[in-house]
Amino acid sequence: MNYRYALPFLLLSASACNRKPFFQPDGRLAHTSALPPTADSALVTAGRHYQRGPLGRFVLGPHYRRAWAEPVTLPVLRLEQLAPGGLKFVKMGGGFQTTSLTMSDSAGRSYAVRTIDKNPEKTLPKVLRETFIYGAVRDATSAAMPYGAFVVPPLAEAAGVPHTSPRPYYVRPDETGLGPASERFQGRVVMVERKYEGRQNIDGPVAGARDLNESEEVLPDRYKNQRDQLDGTAFVRARLLDMWLGDWDRHEGQWSWAGYAQPDRQQLWKPVPQDRDQVFFRFDDGWASWVISKVVAKFRTFGPDYESVAGYTRNASFIDSRVLPAVPRATYLATARELQQRLTNEVIEQAVRQGLPPAVYAYEGPRMIAALQARRTRLPQLADKFYRLQAKEVLVAGTNEQERFVVERLSDTATVVSVYSLEKVPAGQAQGRLLYHRSFDPRETETVRLYGLEGKDEFLVSGKVRRSPFIDIYGGPHEDLVRDSSRVAGLRKRTRFFDTARNNDFRPGPETKDKTAHNVLSHAFDRDGSGR
Template sequence: MTVRFALLCLLLPAVSCSRHPYFQPDARVDYTTPLPAGADSARVTAGRHYRRGPGGRFFLGRHYRQTWAQPVTLPVFNPQTAVPGGLRFGKIGGGFQTISMTLVGADGRSYALRSIDKDPYRTLPKVLRQGFILTTVRDATSAGMPYGAFVVPPLAEAAGIPHTSPRAFYVRPDENGLGSASERFRGKVVLLEAKYEGKQNIAGPVAGALDLEESEDVLEERYASPKHQLDGEAYVRARLLDLWLGDWDRHEGQWSWAAYAQPDGHIRWKPVPQDRDQVFFRFDDGVISWIASKLVAKFRTFRPQYESIEGYTRNASFIDERALADVPRASYLRAARELQLRLTDTAIVQAVQQGLPPEVYRLEGARLIATLKARRTTLPQAATDFYRLKARQVLVAGTDAAERFVVERLNDTTTVVSVYTLPVNPQNPAAALYYQRRFNPADTRTVMLHGLRGKDEFMVSGNVHRSPMLEVYGGPDADLLRDSSRVAGLRKYTRFFDTKRNNTVEPGPETKDCTEHSVRSHAFDRDGSGR
């Protein structure tokens, strides 16, 4: 008998692959008794199907199984009274793991209704959608804290970061007020929260905004015109809150952006975090889950000490690269220290007490409070590690307008990158400046300049011993590279990527001509779609 076969024999009873159906038939503890027509609350469990015996807990981990199976009292969802004026069916959502839909209030505001429990069935290849593999992947949902999202709003409020305010409900087994989605939600524990997408949803923490858009739309506008800018300072504060909460699932789809007019006529987009499904994650406490955590860095357990900053931030690498491009080290540390002051002991205790059902607070409250306090203490170090990770390779992208990129290799510790809109008024060049950042080669290995569309100019100067590598991507239109810089050593520190034709290159000793007949170098993913 091989070791692999022996492990499989031990694993199969642990995961109970023959259990059908997998999920609890109804969240109510006593679901065989009809729920009275006028009932305003019910005794429910978020997921008692995650209970495991000693073998299952040993192999798969203890996770939050006790919390998922703990009976709690939740209000019964009533579309007519959940918000003033009631809610009506909007559309069914497209989530891969949660059952979700959009509801519309009497005032036109949109609300998201989604199940707290998840089913990763559709995220797996068809060949794996059966047996113990599917059961094991489904079981991993128990690593998430089912009520964690309800702890976040008061903490975000204390931190001065816009937030949603979700509420938990139980949906009646005979509910008919959710349109064609009614059957899918019956008997489930759900989360209801206002959506911050579209002008009709401008209210509360984003009152006064000109617009509300999803990340893909905001990024399209950002790269179309220098008029649109992302608020990197606000974004880094929000990301440090994510790290503190252990929220590793912060990809670009987890953000909305609020637009605010600036005195210079520009539009500044401020981030609005959404979807707090993975805060306080607890994963690597079983044999199989421990091995999985070593193979998949993003599955980081929420502990008093920060684990892998790279793991915590992997899912957000695309949006991080774009939103943090102009944020220096000092801003990371300033934001961390400000959060330390704002997130007081009182704020932490009140948030945990208010956010968790009383029965769950008795199980997890003390540990959660202690962990949050410990992570607050070392938040500046986490911020430093986060900065170092994001500073290794920095993306500086222009827009579809014509721009001038000026790179000054001033000395061995400072390279300044500035971007100006064209034409530049010689009498007032600052009026055209819309990006500037100083780079230290001790932190930054590579700076990538993307001109995108427009006839762009790239001017590189300076004579130094050390400097970040410069990768210049001209874009589809005719561009100019003028490189008079010099960096000691044999390597060439300015690399120009574009097509062979329609560009002007004035090379220097550091210039490496990487042009080719292909247009591959023009590819730039603007919105996260890979295009």
Template sequence: MTKRFPTFLLVLVATTSCSRESYFQPDARVAYPAPLLAAADSALVTAGRHYQRGPLGRLLLGAHYRKVWATPVTLPVFKPATVVNGGLKFGKLGGGFQTTSATLLASSGRSYALRSIDKDPYKTLPKVLRQGFVLTTVRDATSAGMPYGAFVVPALAQAAKIPHATPRPYYIRPDEDGLGEASARLRGKVVMLEQKVEGEENIVGALKGARALEESEKMLEERYHSPEHSIDEAAFLRARLLDLWMGDWDRHEGQWNWAAYSQPNGKTLWRPIPQDRDQVFFRFDDGLVSWLVSRIVPKFRTFKPHYESIEGYTRNASFIDERALSSMPREAYSSTAQELQQLLTDEVIHAAVQKGLPREVYALEGARMEAKLRARRATLPQAAEEFYQLRARRVVVAGTDQAERFVVERLHDTVTVVSVYTLGTKKDSLLYRRRFNPADTRQVVLHGLKGKDEFTVTGSVARSPFIDIYGGPEEDTINDSSGVSGLRKKTRIYDTKRNTVFEIGPETKDHRSRGVSTHAFDRDGSGR
């Protein structure tokens, strides 16, 4: 058996397997197991000295941020009674799969998240893999994350005019008992504390004026239910370009909160608030095995002076990007990137990195991180252009559960205009408008959702994007009088036969069916 077992796997097992009962450091303090004085305000700790590897381990798995994880830094000791005015009390345990977390409550009613910086992906693996070198290797990949990167972000986001949380690092005493059920799980760990951005009680500071704070699921529910709700796509684009600049590849819909602002016309505008900066400044492909994994799993993109793969950086966020950037034209990407270049000056970068990283870590990584940020800033417009091209290939235009009119005008070979109007109202009826060039956009997907919607397609041209129409569960009216030169029909209808009233020409491809599968539309990401 041994002779047939690949040599590199034998080396990997020897390098990563761990005979210790527990993989993780028993306590973050360098002085452990010596007791911590009761009056101690600070402690010398390491974020994760268990990530240290010998030369062979670093060659195979990568150097990552192992030195940073193992570097002793001085952090304040977390004291629930005094950390904020009035103290914090335990609320509930968090439900994360990789981090240990808890919700803490202040006397003011505000809530805070307390969670470990280190991760354990044990629960994310199938049960058959929760042992041996596979588990150890997956655990080891946590060392690719910069443990103190989240503390650099607030100053950069502030300069970029993007709402943000402001996490702070702490050490939890080995005898801490003021955190309720979370006490035993968090003792001896390095953690971060940040105010939660959800619920009316947490509307403070830059968020004043908002009438609600919600997670993506709730925001999207409101957006698709009524035309009275819309997303601030320009603000979301700004935040996403900041993500790209910092190499933060894990920006799925669960990584955002949304502030609701009442508008003069009585409608509601939802503005994004990024959270959970666990993967910012990621460093992964510097080992033989990790390099190979990064080629197989494109989302594991390393933070380098150049942008490795825009598709990889944005893969995890494709669902929310598709829904929150559907109206943004190329010009918006370009102008936003240029504005960020002006705001994120050398002085801003230096101050953010120096303030965010512990002094000992800044000595190791500060200059290199600043140099990469400056280099990536110089080519941000090019990255934004590539991001636009990715998002422009296939654009989803969704209505709401109310009745709308979708108007597609194939004006000429380089312009197809898609507009969406509310029905049954004369005031502010235009909901959406965008011009599409078939050189950028291959497919525009229209979803009527609920309501008795109308779809009209006009114009005769030589080139145009495909227009796919999904009417939804109620009776819809479709009229296609357009024409596009070529062998392939460029208007395609997906609906049930009994729910559609339509007039079609030679350009229309009828994909109607008896089943209702065409009525499905993923509103919150659960259908991916």
């Protein structure tokens, strides 16, 4: 931003956010009168505190303020009606902004109760929580469509992606059945949905699975042994659906994984998306929010066009890089074309009409439907851009068991990477089961990073070509064998070996650059996202 504009920008932002942050005292418009004990529904707003005057709308943007302040009729939460025998409190949950808790029914199945409105207080340092900056950050919640999550289930169903089925409710101001923190939910608008985490929740969209875990449990297992594999093809489908919906907040914590038995005692983990808080995000329609959207790439606005694939995928970069390295371009494009066939006009219109309250549908529905239809037309182009983004730098990781990484520089457009198991190799064979195989074109891929992790691994590089991606080899702990007989035209060496300077069988060739060091920094590998 030009500095001569900085002062008026700050002054206008402060003026637009100058009132003390607050939340509506109760979702009901007539909250001063008692809600009858037998009431089944109530006239409520999701967040009428997001209303702004002309200055606020100009600076911060109209966003979805009208939908947040729109009076809608919602059912009153009655725990005894949600499941046979009702629900009982299990634990509090939620991230930095959402107030949520977990409950369970008599069969042990889990349910999440989450406020639709957010409180970003914990995302800011304490020194900023009493300033206009907190008000501005909190106000950004209005960029999310409060009823967007309820549109998603029929669309996900048609797309062939597992999904939850959230429902909106109003919590009575005297509700005490939500455990020790009941008062934090009283008078609030919430969503209730099944949680697909843990074996006790295997049914519905994950029926037939033999296990059900979160990313923080599945990813370490993937790198621990050769038995657990991630379904990259299913993940491409889920990720294209994410971007079609404009859902930019898809980090590793937003996924569960259903494990399905495969031949030879293998297990394939299929993705189960969770938390659709940011679908249909609308942010850059104000002066300040437009400027912020140019600085913070992930704040993309949902509309007929895809604004930035890099922005949509920023929060998911860690999980994307771990799940997608084996998926070729053809799979991305074929999946996009299949989604175009599945997501018909009828499916879209029914989902939007069913998910939005009638009063909100009247002015948001047609616009949302038109945007979804336009974005559907551009799904193949989106898929190609997504593939190219993922193909630029590719991470190929082994496990803590022994593997052989074979790199064949076959031609100027094909460098083939294969990974084989060296565990229990059958007699008469040089290597065991094929774990990974993909051909890389240097016009698409700049670098392929190979991680042996633990175990005694082998890295064999061969071939003579004019062009090839960089092959970065990270041997990991324990002794590894590296043999490079390849040659690539040009002065820059295209094979680089990162490891400790000792305890390896290192046989470099003319194409090998020795990047070993007298430390173990090259052994670092983030297995679950906690090391970022």
